[in-house]
Amino acid sequence: MNASTEVACLLKSFGNMAEQSLVGLEMAKADGLKVVGxxxxxxxxxxxxxxxxxxVGLCGKRAEPIAAADGRLPPGSHG
Amino acid sequence: xxxxNSMSQDYRSMWETLGLDLExxxxxxxVLGDFYRDIYLSQKNRPEGMGYFDFxxxxxxxxxxxxxxxxxxxxxxxxxxxxVFVPEEIVLAGNATLVGLCAGADFAMEExxxxxxxxxxxxIKSTFxxxxxxxxPYLEAADMVVGExxxxxxxxxxxxxxxxVSNLYIMDIPQVKxxxxxxxxxxxxxxxxxxxxxxxxxxxxxxxxxxxxxxVNAKRRALHRLAGLRAADPAPxxxxxxxxxxxxxxxxxxxxxxxxxxxxxxxxxxxIAARQGVFSEKTPRVVISGCPMAVPSWKIPSIVETSGAxxxxxxxxxxxxxxxxxxxxxxxxxxxxxxxxxxxxFKVDCAIFxxxxxxxxxxxxxxxxxxxxGVIHYGLMFCQPYLMEAIPVERALxxxxxxCLRIDTDYGMEDVGQLKTRIEAFVxxxx
Ligand code: SF4
Ligand code: SF4
Numbered sequence: 001m002n003a004s005t006e007v008a009c010l011l012k013s014f015g016n017m018a019e020q021s022l023v024g025l026e027m028a029k030a031d032g033l034k035v036v037g038x039x040x041x042x043x044x045x046x047x048x049x050x051x052x053x054x055x056v057g058l059c060g061k062r063a064e065p066i067a068a069a070d071g072r073l074p075p076g077s078h079g
Numbered sequence: 080x081x082x083x084n085s086m087s088q089d090y091r092s093m094w095e096t097l098g099l100d101l102e103x104x105x106x107x108x109x110v111l112g113d114f115y116r117d118i119y120l121s122q123k124n125r126p127e128g129m130g131y132f133d134f135x136x137x138x139x140x141x142x143x144x145x146x147x148x149x150x151x152x153x154x155x156x157x158x159x160x161x162x163v164f165v166p167e168e169i170v171l172a173g174n175a176t177l178v179g180l181c182a183g184a185d186f187a188m189e190e191x192x193x194x195x196x197x198x199x200x201x202x203i204k205s206t207f208x209x210x211x212x213x214x215x216p217y218l219e220a221a222d223m224v225v226g227e228x229x230x231x232x233x234x235x236x237x238x239x240x241x242x243x244v245s246n247l248y249i250m251d252i253p254q255v256k257x258x259x260x261x262x263x264x265x266x267x268x269x270x271x272x273x274x275x276x277x278x279x280x281x282x283x284x285x286x287x288x289x290x291x292x293x294x295v296n297a298k299r300r301a302l303h304r305l306a307g308l309r310a311a312d313p314a315p316x317x318x319x320x321x322x323x324x325x326x327x328x329x330x331x332x333x334x335x336x337x338x339x340x341x342x343x344x345x346x347x348x349x350x351i352a353a354r355q356g357v358f359s360e361k362t363p364r365v366v367i368s369g370c371p372m373a374v375p376s377w378k379i380p381s382i383v384e385t386s387g388a389x390x391x392x393x394x395x396x397x398x399x400x401x402x403x404x405x406x407x408x409x410x411x412x413x414x415x416x417x418x419x420x421x422x423x424x425f426k427v428d429c430a431i432f433x434x435x436x437x438x439x440x441x442x443x444x445x446x447x448x449x450x451x452x453g454v455i456h457y458g459l460m461f462c463q464p465y466l467m468e469a470i471p472v473e474r475a476l477x478x479x480x481x482x483c484l485r486i487d488t489d490y491g492m493e494d495v496g497q498l499k500t501r502i503e504a505f506v507x508x509x510x
Contacts, residue, residue, distance in 0.1 A: 074458075074466035074487065 021056075028054050090141045093148065097219040104214045107186065108140060111375055118381045122317055124357045126350070128343035132323050135331060139374070143330060144216045150176060151220065156279045159221035161206065162229055163401040163427060164252055166268060166420050171291035171333070172283045173275035178217045179329025180206065180224065183376030185490045187212035194239050200462040201489040202373065203236050210243055217330070218244070223278050225271075227252050229431045230464050248274055256425065256432055265421045272417065285413040292408035292416065298333045299402040301340035306399060308347045309391045310449050313356020314364070315347040318390020319380045320357075325397045326374045358389045363509050366445050368394035368472070369457035370465050371401075376490055379457055382499050388506045391449035394442050395457075400428060403441075430464035438468070439475055446481055452509035453482035455502070460489050482509050 013020070025035060034053040038045070045055040060066075094104055115136055135143065147157055156175040158165075170177040185201065186208035195207060209215035218224065226237035227250045241247050250267050253260030272283055281287070305324060308315055324343070328336055350356070365388045367379065372395060380390055394400060406423040410416045428438040442454060454476055458466045469485050476483040484505040488494055 072470060074463070074470070 025054070025056065087141075090145070093145060094140070094216060097144075097216050098213060099216060099219065100213040103187075103212050104140075107184075107212075107214045110184075112137075114375055114377070118377050119319065119323065122319065122357070122384075124355070125320060126316055126343055126346050128339065128346050129320050129323075131339040131342070132320070132327055135327050136323070136374075139330065140216050144220060146332070147176065147178070147217075147220050151222070156222040157217075157220050158275070158278075159218055159224045160227075161225070161233065162227045162252075163396045164227050164229065164424055164429075165225045165250065166271070166424060167295045167333070168288060168291040168406060168420055169268065169272050169275055169283065171294055172281075172287040173272070173279045174281045174287075175222075175275060175279050176332075178221065179373070180209075180215065180218050180221070181329075181371065181373035182206050182209045182215065183373035183490065186214060195236060198461045199236070200232055200370075200459040201376075201491075202370065202459055202462075203232050205373075205490060207236070207240070207243075210240070222246060223248050223274070225250055229429065230462070232462070252431070254432060261421065261425050264425055265418070268417060268421055268424075283413070285411065285416055288413060288416045288420075289408050292406045292420070294333050296405050296408065298328060298337045298340075299405055301337045301344070302328065302402045304344045305340055305347070306392060306449075308344060308351060311351045311356070312364070312450065313354065313358060313360045313362065314389045314391055315350040315356055316343070317357045317384055318365075318367070318393070319377060319384055322372060322377070322380055322390070322393060322397065325393065325401070326372070328402075329373075329397070358384075363388040363453070363506050364391045364449065364451045365389070365506075365509075366392045366394060366442065366449060366451040366454050367398075367457055368442050368445075368454055369469065370459045370462055371396040371398075372457070373397065378490070378492070378495065379455065379486065379488070379498070379502075382495065382502050383455065383506075386499060386503045386506050388502075388509075391451055392445045394438070394445055396427075396429070399441070399445065400438075430468045435468065439472055442472065442476065443479065443481070446476075451481075453484065453505065455505070456483060456485045458485065458487045460487050 029035060036048045036053045036055050037058040038055055039058050043055070048055040091101060094101060119133070151157060158170050158175050158177050159180040160177060161181055165177065167177045181202055182205040183202075185205055188204065188208060190211040191204050191207045194211075195204060210218060213219070223246050224244050225248050226233065226240065228234040229252050237247065237249060250271055251263060252267070253263045276283055302325065305316070305321060309321060324340055365383055367390055372380070372393070383390055392399065404423050404426050407419040408416065410419055426437070428435055428441060430438065445451065446454060456469045456473060458469050466487060473483040473485050482505070484501065486498065486501070488498065
């Protein structure tokens with residue numbers, strides 16, 4: 001494998017990162033690990049990991065679910 | 080007439096000395112005067128005592144500024160504030176005068192939007208507009224301007240206001256009603272006391288502080304009395320006029336203001352005894368809740384009261400949220416009096432606090448006390464704390480069968496037609 005195909009391969013693995021992470025999460029939970037959701041980089045992941053738990057960022061990254069929040073949050077909210 | 084001319088001549092040189100932009104300021108006063116005449120002087124059955132407030136408003140940039148400048152000449156300091164968390168008791172104890180600086184009209188918007196993002200609430204934008212347009216004599220007369228870390232909009236905007244004024248003092252405010260939060264407020268209030276002392280050269284002792292507490296409590300009591308009389312049906316005073324009294328409380332000499340409000344209350348008591356009101360009996364009654372309404376943001380109350388309803392209470396910082404709690408002035412030591420001040424202000428249920436259940440409880444209590452038929456929630460667009468809270472508040476009220484109309488607006492007049500339609504429909508509903 002030359003360097004550029006190696007990079008392409010690596011990059012490909014990022015393509016379905018979300019799905020992979022979900023599988024990883026399920027496995028971790030099945031192994032009895034606790035999963036801690038965080039919304040801000042002020043939540044110290046060091047402490048979460050030191051306690052043997054897994055930190056997961058929960059901030060929305062996609063536009064599709066926004067419609068479901070209509071009526072509960074004012075339009076124009078940052079989040 | 081001649082006297083009037085020389086008086087306004089006098090004011091012009093006063094405004095010029097303060098560094099106001101005379102031309103822009105003339106335009107502002109012109110608009111304000113027209114607005115006041117159309118909205119206030121056109122009301123029917125007003126209490127005679129409102130004459131005092133008409134006069135204060137007609138002289139809001141004239142005589143009152145002259146008085147403040149006279150106070151300054153006599154060595155007193157003027158402190159400006161943007162929030163009811165700035166304790167007037169401490170300011171008075173330090174031989175200074177507190178004035179509110181929040182503005183309720185758009186001004187110099189083009190300039191403002193070079194400094195602030197477009198989607199900033201109207202209150203913050205107009206405050207900047209009055210500075211950039213150089214039309215606020217209160218701000219220019221202030222020896223110290225207090226900014227507080229309340230909502231994100233204000234706390235970040237103060238970073239941009241800092242370079243525009245020479246005397247900005249920042250006060251941190253907690254966001255959670257915990258022991259730690261209270262400790263923060265306490266630290267900040269002691270720090271503020273030191274800053275006032277440094278500004279005025281006066282050492283604040285227990286006696287001075289007690290006197291300050293006494294003066295501010297008297298003002299609050301007068302406003303409580305006024306609020307209580309509005310429970311009568313027919314309502315003895317319009318919501319517009321009661322709002323004006325609350326608005327003027329941020330500018331006027333506190334003792335004179337207290338007397339004026341008490342005089343109105345004497346008159347209202349007679350009206351109530353004679354079953355006289357500003358509107359007829361059984362007029363639908365509304366409580367307004369939400370963002371503060373600074374002068375001259377009279378848009379919503381004026382629409383409500385020309386749509387067949389009467390406003391019987393304001394759950395707002397220019398209203399009950401600002402004045403409902405008294406400060407216990409019975410303690411002997413300075414330390415204990417300062418603690419009483421902290422206790423009092425820590426109860427203010429502003430939406431910047433999380434969670435903030437007291438506010439909902441207070442709205443419900445006001446609905447009961449003033450026998451309101453519904454609540455209109457007034458939110459300024461882009462005001463995250465109040466717009467966020469508006470939705471759960473509306474849901475909670477509706478669960479209790481209290482109709483609620485949620486309005487998000489700004490200081491512009493573009494939405495007046497649409498608002499009128501919605502408010503009229505709401506009034507029909509609560510009849
Ligand atoms: S609404 Fe909150 S931030 Fe605004 S004046 Fe009231 S307490 Fe201060
Ligand atoms: S109206 Fe809302 S956003 Fe504007 S200053 Fe007040 S709390 Fe902040």
